[in-house]
Amino acid sequence: MKLTRTLGLAAVAALAAGTASAQITDNVVKIGVLNDQSSLYADLSGQGSVVAARLAVEDFGAEKKGIKVEFISADHQNKPDVGSNIARQWIDVDKVDVIVDVPNSGVALAVNQVVREKNKVYLNSGAASSDLTGKACSPNTVHWTYDTWMLANGTGKAIVKTGGDTWFFLTSDYAFGHALERDTEAVVVKNGGKVVGKVRHPLNTADFSSFLLQAQSSKAKIIGLANAGGDTINSIKQAAEFGIVQGGQNLAGLLVFLTDVHALGLQTAQGLIFTETFYWDQNENTRAFAKRFAPQYKNMMPTMVHAGVYSAVLHYLKAVEALKSDADGAKVVAKMKEMPTDDPLFGKGTIRADGRKIHPAYLFEVKKPSESKGPWDYYKLRATIPANEAFRPLEESECPLVKKG
Amino acid sequence: MTTAAYQIGAPAKTTTLTHQYVAFGIMTAFFVVAPIFIYPVFLMQALCFALFACAFNLLIGYVGLLSFGHAMFLGTAGYISAHAAKVWGFPPEFAILTGTAASALLGVVAGALAIRRQGIYFAMITLALAQMIYFFALQAPFTGGEDGIQAVPRGTMFGFLDLSDQMTLYWVVLAIFLFGFLLIYRIVHSPFGQVLKAIRENEQRATSLGYKTDHYKLIAFVLSATLSGLAGATKAIVFQLASLTDVHWTMSGEVVLMTLVGGMGTVFGPIVGAAIIITMQNYLAGFGEWVLVIQGAIFVVTVLLFRRGIVGEIAAYLHSKSKSKSVPAEAEQAA
């Protein structure tokens, strides 16, 4: 059964009698971009991730090196069953060698399992769960861009240190929200802060007013939003309506993306603090990337998820080139861990034994409308969290791969 | 054309019994040969949904009750059997049984509530109850929220069938499907089934004939729930996953669509419908939300233009042909 349409060949021109490509399975490195193309995460990943992967192939110079790369992409609809199905069929039927992106932790965990079973490669950029390099870590998976531990740690620590020492949590009432709340609370308490209250709201709540009222009357300095996507956007929007920020309380988004800020508009989102690992307007390189990216993707600036896809694919191709083979997924990932990473977007970095890619993280604050110089000029940098502090230390990891080593 | 034809799920001018035996033979032969040229995982998915649609059809097609919440049975059984297999370490046959039993139990409760109202209210009540189950599944700790229950072990059935082998699993799934299908066929063609049809045609009349219609409706509801549960539990073992998809209202809508497209109240309609919808979803997966648009459009077109569904239309065609040859209509009409 053929599942999805092939999006097209990015770099063809394989040299028929090539030497290097001889060991590459069926002479093609086939990249499957699996993400949400229609729903909550469609803007922050979606077709943009395909664009990012293409740019990586271009920059790698696959064509010149005689490596033929093909793409395929599909929409997992944020359903783990759909996602694992597609992954299985891609590998069994369409001969996909590497699956990238996969936002939504539930789907990511499912794909993680399938890829491991079939010994291919999974480069995760979109999903948050730190379980992917913890309990569920796999020799076939690299977790690139960010994770829940990093979000909780970065945002929690930095805010407490800058005076936000009393917290009230607005938590999405399911596993992901609970984990985010738990991790952040631990960080807050460890750094001398205090959690004065919390309320759990159902997933996909339309009306947050009564929860916000509770948050307001708690008098906490910081209202931590341990939720995601539409819930985060709605709670921020309604917080503005109830004058929460004007009342002296600050919102801390634990999972906020550039596209969320864009959807909210600066008027509503101003003052929001959160952690990301990439912002398009960081330096010359990131701006250059954004400039190439935007025209191919609805004139939107790349999110950190897009950047992660780019950087991960680039590094993957380098490893395949070095190995001269893409056949054995675990071997390719081992090679990726062995080679230091270096790319224009995240700079120099490494991949740890547990599959965690290590790079700095940044605490951003959303600008006031008066500070913004134009469209997409949204963030100002509040703090940089150095690479060695940004992610969960290896000794705390529950990953079996680490214990063995 | 009788007024009954205007009733939902009314018999779409039926096939004869011989037609059905032939069709059953063809179907079985197809599923035996199919894995050679069709991806077996896909076939197993189709089989699970076909069973689900057949179970749903038992209610709509033969009792005339439109449930808009059947996902709750599919999903609940999936969760329970996944949990049983993964956490309690049950072998697959017991895991599936446990899940199915859970759905049966839920069917008793939901059915007892829902059959207190008819028609549109029945549909809305089942929908609302299913939504409640959905929220429960979203928040309950053991279901894993959005992640679902993953990495469910397939295990070894009856101690000797190793289900990690794809083809062994396929035969098991096919056996389960055929068991469910034949059971439904038996139910429909039993005296009990005749009473159900009588209720569908005219509930008052059935009551006046001395049937406790509520009892019959509840039993049919529970049977339908149980078989939906069987489908859900099997699906969870096949995909090693139980997730929110299976309890969401869109799933309830999908099973309605499958049955409607294939033909409500026909024996094979739900299977054909399930095959079509699953194939379509697979081929169109890359088109994102257009799938939603297309599904909706199919709904609209089917309701407006061919309410009897594909199999219903074929059956009607065969029937009219056999009639024109002046073959006497069979006594046993198999709606």
Added chain:
Amino acid sequence: MFELLGIPPQALFGQLLIGLINGSFYAMLSLGLAVIFGMLNIINFAHGAQYMIGAFVAWYALQYFGLDYWWSLLIAPIVVGAFGVVLERTMLQRLYKLDHLYGLLLTFGLALVLQGFFLNEFGSSGLPYPIPPSLQGGQNLGFMFLPNYRAWVIVFSLVVCLVTWYLIERTKLGSYLRAATENPTLVQAFGINVPRMITLTYGFGVGLAALAGVLAAPIYRVNPLMGADLIIVVFAVVVIGGMGSILGSVVTGFALGIIEGLTKVFYPEASNTVIFVIMAIVLLLKPAGLFGRTA
């Protein structure tokens, strides 16, 4: 002052008021459903989608024609109502002789088409719609900060509900409508164009949904799925209230909004299931619904 289960009375008043706001949406939507059901005997599954389109029309009007919120309150119901009229004329009309469930199936299909279409066009992350300048800010009531816009929502929807009730229960037009519900043939015989009345009723009910959508736009994100889950809750509201009376559906809507609001304080985990639980209880005690007539 006394405290109730650890909740200070001020907070309680605040929550009650907020419950009332949610209730106004339930009331307006279940009212529309009841009006349509009364006349067409169809449960309009597309109601949620039409509510969503109402919000989108408001957004579109502002974005591309510079028409503000107040214009949208007028335009959106008309546009969406007209769209409803077209649907009724071309599709629903064919189903009146059939089992009512076909109407449900058809409108369910329509809802899927509409949602899918808007998802494709606009994505699901939602579009911002500002609160109209004249309603920004809020009042400090002592026990809570009440945004002006929310107060407006309560007042406006109450007025809409009462006007609708008055139109149907107290005017001549309404009496025709009610008569046609009871016995369309007879009313037709009196020289009243019943099919046209049915069409307009559907348009009106759909227009109400769109109006609710415009009201919702500044509070919630304008997003293609905003009506999908809401409509299921509204169905439960309708089952609880029974569709027998206009006033009944309005009262049930507001009351359930308040109950849900209170649940958010005392037991937030259950806030999205409480209405369904109430539905189950009502079904056990009074199967026809609180205000329903037994069929």
